[in-house]
Amino acid sequence: MTRLLRLNGLLVLAAAIVVALWIRAVGGFEGIAGLPAPGPIQIAVMLGLTAACVLVRFFRFQFLMRHAGSRLIERPSLLLYLASLVGTATPAYIGEAIRCAFLRRQFNVPVGVSLFVLVLERCMDVLALAILAAVAADGWWMRGVMLAVLLGVGCVLVVLWWLGRALGTPDTSLRMLRRRDIFLDALGLSLAAWALTAMHVALAASSLGLSIQPLESARVFASSVLLGGLTLMPAGIGTTGSLAILQLQGGGLTVLNAVQIVALVRLTTVGITLLVGAVCLLVMLRGRRSVATADDTTGDAAAHFDDIATEYGEQFRPHVWRHLLERKVGLIASALPAPEAGGRGLDLGCGLGSQCLALAERGYKVFGMEIAQRLAARAHRAGVSVTAGSAMELPFADESLDFVYAVGVLHHLPDRQAQQVALQQIARVLKPGGRFVVHETNTRNPLYRFYMGYLFPLLKKIDEGTEWWIEPDRWKTVDGLRLVRVEHFTFMPDFVPAALLKYFLAIDHRLEKSPLRPYSVHYMVVLERDRRWLPAAIDRARPARAGVVDSPLSAVSE
Numbered sequence: 001m002t003r004l005l006r007l008n009g010l011l012v013l014a015a016a017i018v019v020a021l022w023i024r025a026v027g028g029f030e031g032i033a034g035l036p037a038p039g040p041i042q043i044a045v046m047l048g049l050t051a052a053c054v055l056v057r058f059f060r061f062q063f064l065m066r067h068a069g070s071r072l073i074e075r076p077s078l079l080l081y082l083a084s085l086v087g088t089a090t091p092a093y094i095g096e097a098i099r100c101a102f103l104r105r106q107f108n109v110p111v112g113v114s115l116f117v118l119v120l121e122r123c124m125d126v127l128a129l130a131i132l133a134a135v136a137a138d139g140w141w142m143r144g145v146m147l148a149v150l151l152g153v154g155c156v157l158v159v160l161w162w163l164g165r166a167l168g169t170p171d172t173s174l175r176m177l178r179r180r181d182i183f184l185d186a187l188g189l190s191l192a193a194w195a196l197t198a199m200h201v202a203l204a205a206s207s208l209g210l211s212i213q214p215l216e217s218a219r220v221f222a223s224s225v226l227l228g229g230l231t232l233m234p235a236g237i238g239t240t241g242s243l244a245i246l247q248l249q250g251g252g253l254t255v256l257n258a259v260q261i262v263a264l265v266r267l268t269t270v271g272i273t274l275l276v277g278a279v280c281l282l283v284m285l286r287g288r289r290s291v292a293t294a295d296d297t298t299g300d301a302a303a304h305f306d307d308i309a310t311e312y313g314e315q316f317r318p319h320v321w322r323h324l325l326e327r328k329v330g331l332i333a334s335a336l337p338a339p340e341a342g343g344r345g346l347d348l349g350c351g352l353g354s355q356c357l358a359l360a361e362r363g364y365k366v367f368g369m370e371i372a373q374r375l376a377a378r379a380h381r382a383g384v385s386v387t388a389g390s391a392m393e394l395p396f397a398d399e400s401l402d403f404v405y406a407v408g409v410l411h412h413l414p415d416r417q418a419q420q421v422a423l424q425q426i427a428r429v430l431k432p433g434g435r436f437v438v439h440e441t442n443t444r445n446p447l448y449r450f451y452m453g454y455l456f457p458l459l460k461k462i463d464e465g466t467e468w469w470i471e472p473d474r475w476k477t478v479d480g481l482r483l484v485r486v487e488h489f490t491f492m493p494d495f496v497p498a499a500l501l502k503y504f505l506a507i508d509h510r511l512e513k514s515p516l517r518p519y520s521v522h523y524m525v526v527l528e529r530d531r532r533w534l535p536a537a538i539d540r541a542r543p544a545r546a547g548v549v550d551s552p553l554s555a556v557s558e
Helices: 003-025 030-032 038-068 074-087 091-107 111-136 139-167 171-175 182-199 202-206 214-230 239-250 255-285 294-298 301-307 309-314 318-335 354-361 372-382 417-430 448-459 474-478 498-512
Strands: 343-347 365-370 386-388 401-407 430-441 481-489 520-528
Touching: 038 074, 038 111, 038 171, 038 182, 038 255, 038 448, 038 474, 074 255, 074 294, 091 354, 091 520, 111 139, 111 182, 111 214, 111 365, 111 474, 139 171, 139 202, 139 214, 171 182, 182 214, 202 255, 214 239, 309 354, 309 372, 318 354, 318 401, 318 430, 318 481, 318 498, 318 520, 343 354, 354 365, 365 372, 372 386, 401 417, 417 430, 417 481, 430 448, 474 481, 474 520
Parallel strands: 343 365, 343 401, 365 386, 401 430
Antiparallel strands: 430 520, 481 520
16 A cells, blocks of 8 residues: 555656646746636536536446445445545556445445446446547547557456456356446446536637537547546546647647646546545545445335435425325225225325325225334324334235235335235235235336436435336236236426426326327336135245234334
8 A cells, every 4th residue: 555655646746747847838827827717607517517427427336336236325325436536546546446445344345346346337438438539530540549449448348257257256247248238328328427528628618718619529538538547647647638738739729728728627527526535535534424324224214214204295396296196096096996895905105194094085994004113103193094014024914905005115125025025915915806006116218217216316315226116017927916907107207396287297198198108207006816816825924913903003103
């Protein structure tokens, strides 16, 4: 470590000398100060694009970690990711490996897995920059260089594959190099991230009253960052800027203008990134805020929803909450027998009990069940007959309920096996011919899958980024339950302003009747308990207290 720090200090010193030589070449700081001040709007846009680039690369990191078998809670993972960015100011960016130590400490991720993902990320960056530079190149020699880089990365990936196998890297990680869809999705995110930042050169020139075309901006930025990074200098200091200055001079700019443009680009990309990373690293190392609590890192749904119990109802805007409640309750009622027919049902994961109360107003007798004690207590105070319990161990007797429904619950279970256990429990407690109604998020739409899986957990606390989404096709074969129908509904995003609600509802109505309905935001599945299915054939754990709960659970903690 001491040798690495000394090497890093020498390289930074050498880079500082290069920067000083460029400043001297333009007449010192007096020469730069004599130029027009950069425009604040362009600077703000540049900073925004840098933030977008970092965020997209973070989403790529989450995506790769998820496919490597590690689901990380997004908010603490973002702080960890930002803190590791200070590692870019080391030779070959080797300092970013600090992320592996953080992941091991906070999420118990094996170093072999996180290091594999880190190397794969760097390969994706090189591929994306080489593709951008090749597309924007103004000569065959540049395309030839980028082609050589692409071939080199291909060789590195092959070596990474064989080395991973030799070192015992889990197959869940290695398969990312075999599965084309995962690889292309990660590469697409890399291209999106760097394409945004590649516009910095044009924006910096515009802020100085100069004009650089987007393709030239992409060529200068991508090629200089890529080739500067391949020199293994910390953050490409000294080399990346020099290459960009030389290219801008070749395009007809004066050395003074080229130096100022590059200085703006480097400050609003590398400079701001390192500053944010340093602040996040200090926050972590000083312990002012832990990256994650024990409950955060275990993915404990009960602890998570207890933590947000007081703000649970504020996760959606009131007008959106009311609309979705009315729509979902109406759909649930349409799938159940008439309330006059009697019978009792269960709201699995009832939350605040809003669905229970709304269905009670329609004449249905519904019990609520909630794993989070604080949410259950709030539902109890609202007048819901509620019990505490887990979907994987329902405290109800065999064949004792006429219907069960679950609204946005099953994707919060810890894994696919837990979902399967919960479905067996639901089939067990339903009477033959009883109905199970499921409302889930529809992730068939790739844009909405990205929003719900990566962006929504940062905006809202109700999801954590560790959810196991269930696509509609998976309901065709469920042991003990027969599929009755699937209904897709609403295309309206959760952030629609109240003033625009009626217009979105009109669009919703049309889309729900169009061929695009399978790509809606939500879907409902109606299943029926198979009359020939025998619950006794399932090896299940008996709950400690069997039988339908007929009164509010007094044990619920306030």
